[in-house]
Amino acid sequence: MSTDSSRLLELDQVTMRFGGVTALREVDLHVDEGEILGLIGPNGAGKTTVFNVVTGVFVPTSGMIRFQGRDLHTEPRAGLGLLEGVAPRLGPAKGLLTRRRSRNRITRLGIARTFQNIRLFSEMSALENVLVGTDNHHRTSVPGAVLRLPRHRAEEHSGRERALELLELVGIAHRAEETARNLPYGDQRRLEIARALATEPRLLLLDEPAAGFNPNEKRALSALIRKIRDTGYTILLIEHDMGLVMPLCDRVAVLDFGQKIADGLPSAVQSDEKVINAYLGVPA
Amino acid sequence: MRGLPRIEIVAPVAEAWNRLPRPARWLATLALVVFLFLLPTLTIPIIDTPGSDFASVLFFPVGIYVLIALGLNVVVGEAGLLDLGYVAFFAIGGYAMALLGTETGIPFLLILPLGIVASMVGGLILGTPTLRLRGDYLAIVTLGFGEIIRIIARNTDAIGGPRGINQIPHPPSVGGLKFGVIDPKPYYWLLLVVIIVVTLLVRNLQRSRVGRAWTAIREDEDAAELMGVPTFKYKLWAFAIGAGIGGSGGVLYASKVISITPDNFLFILSILFLSAVVLGGSGNMPGVILGAVVVAYLPERFRGFAEYRVLVFGAVLVAMMVFRPQGLLPSRRRAAELRQGDQSPDDAVGGEVATT
Numbered sequence: 001m002s003t004d005s006s007r008l009l010e011l012d013q014v015t016m017r018f019g020g021v022t023a024l025r026e027v028d029l030h031v032d033e034g035e036i037l038g039l040i041g042p043n044g045a046g047k048t049t050v051f052n053v054v055t056g057v058f059v060p061t062s063g064m065i066r067f068q069g070r071d072l073h074t075e076p077r078a079g080l081g082l083l084e085g086v087a088p089r090l091g092p093a094k095g096l097l098t099r100r101r102s103r104n105r106i107t108r109l110g111i112a113r114t115f116q117n118i119r120l121f122s123e124m125s126a127l128e129n130v131l132v133g134t135d136n137h138h139r140t141s142v143p144g145a146v147l148r149l150p151r152h153r154a155e156e157h158s159g160r161e162r163a164l165e166l167l168e169l170v171g172i173a174h175r176a177e178e179t180a181r182n183l184p185y186g187d188q189r190r191l192e193i194a195r196a197l198a199t200e201p202r203l204l205l206l207d208e209p210a211a212g213f214n215p216n217e218k219r220a221l222s223a224l225i226r227k228i229r230d231t232g233y234t235i236l237l238i239e240h241d242m243g244l245v246m247p248l249c250d251r252v253a254v255l256d257f258g259q260k261i262a263d264g265l266p267s268a269v270q271s272d273e274k275v276i277n278a279y280l281g282v283p284a
Numbered sequence: 285m286r287g288l289p290r291i292e293i294v295a296p297v298a299e300a301w302n303r304l305p306r307p308a309r310w311l312a313t314l315a316l317v318v319f320l321f322l323l324p325t326l327t328i329p330i331i332d333t334p335g336s337d338f339a340s341v342l343f344f345p346v347g348i349y350v351l352i353a354l355g356l357n358v359v360v361g362e363a364g365l366l367d368l369g370y371v372a373f374f375a376i377g378g379y380a381m382a383l384l385g386t387e388t389g390i391p392f393l394l395i396l397p398l399g400i401v402a403s404m405v406g407g408l409i410l411g412t413p414t415l416r417l418r419g420d421y422l423a424i425v426t427l428g429f430g431e432i433i434r435i436i437a438r439n440t441d442a443i444g445g446p447r448g449i450n451q452i453p454h455p456p457s458v459g460g461l462k463f464g465v466i467d468p469k470p471y472y473w474l475l476l477v478v479i480i481v482v483t484l485l486v487r488n489l490q491r492s493r494v495g496r497a498w499t500a501i502r503e504d505e506d507a508a509e510l511m512g513v514p515t516f517k518y519k520l521w522a523f524a525i526g527a528g529i530g531g532s533g534g535v536l537y538a539s540k541v542i543s544i545t546p547d548n549f550l551f552i553l554s555i556l557f558l559s560a561v562v563l564g565g566s567g568n569m570p571g572v573i574l575g576a577v578v579v580a581y582l583p584e585r586f587r588g589f590a591e592y593r594v595l596v597f598g599a600v601l602v603a604m605m606v607f608r609p610q611g612l613l614p615s616r617r618r619a620a621e622l623r624q625g626d627q628s629p630d631d632a633v634g635g636e637v638a639t640t
Binding site for chain 1 (some may be wrong): 494523
């Protein structure tokens, strides 16, 4: 199924149920390498739930998610990597060979996100927040840090450089030493993007990055998102503002009550009757 | 409590300190270290302890409390994990010294690392199943662990049962330093060296990805995990490192006191260690050291009031919680986190990211 090499992320009939509430119902969705996919829908449609299943916060009730062709939520147990190809054919026994992939390992696989309600490490400086992201690719652990081994020093140095670069990219390099909590709201949103980029994702998930922005700020953010894509990232974007989504996104998918009701070019989605009804309500 | 005026003396002092040129800071630190080494040989009227030997008090409880508090601070102050059974690691270190010292011919300098490793293993055994719990639940389980270790010691005849272990050997004498029964000074000096080494190593950790990971976990564990921090691994490390430091305290303690019994490791000690950390300012090493000195020294200084000291202690702690909940010398960061406490991340998430 996932032979198409340009498919970065693929949701296959994903259903997510919480007790009696079905947040996602048999959603099929894919993100191709290098595109900006907009995910829109009325409040409560399940957009953030999509982010949560894609980042491993929830495991879907049924259905499957593949990232770069591989099962996102399960991984072979340590030392059993060779059996990865065999595992799906083992039926019930495969539980012994695989385990749930933890959230931090999903991040290291190449998926990073920002949060709808900003969740920075508020007492750390902007730079330190980004450093937490760059640490993903560092191999120093406790012994190296205790003894200040050369690799630790090298990684601290390169991590710092990379973090400053990213702060520069999102436009807040001059605030690197400031405590995250003291940053203006817009800069906090930008810092979240820099922190996510620091993990070096293939796929960047942005959850309403323009919430609370004025039109000017929205335009600047739009330009930033495009720039990030052009540096080689793939972006999945949740956003309410159609004025931002339509010109920015290569493709738009629409969720309503946990179901995908449209998926296509922005212009096509915009004139889709189901979408218009979902947003404006069906006339009685 | 938010309405009370905040008297800030710490921040200006810290700032002045940071403004000093590097060599000046080095000199001041060196002078402090020299002073601490000379301390047991000096007789300073006010800080002397009537009724007990000052140098002895410096080793236990003061020095030992400082070392233990530094270890507990890694767990509580850095990683933000509440551990109410920390005395267990002190006990494991103590029993390691006692057993290996009496039953085998292993030299002291080898027993010290072995005791540390044994405590770290204890930390891993406690942490592996329990660090999936949070907050109150973790506190309760660790409290149980502290009691389990003591009760196992009391009920195991092979390690002396309730009578404990006697005839624990002293460290060998080095040159002019005689580790004997009469003079406590060499033990104090040895302890001081260990404290300094621990301080430097923990500071290295604070200034690395490990320290960042701990801060991130403390501030928002879910966000940390989603930013790729292996939270479980780093919490386990915090537990193991804290346990190892506690264990080193146990080894040093047992190497001086000749005999230990399970009653040396009562639950109240866990509480006193935790008080030292919280009182001083969790997350800030100078604060934690000060807290440990206060908790350990004041009761010795005012032995005349011995019967009331727990009472006084309680009153002081209550007053602290009212007037200075961040501790005597708080870390800038922890103080700010505490002020925000009411809107802790777990409450603020709404439905966005479930606490799993």
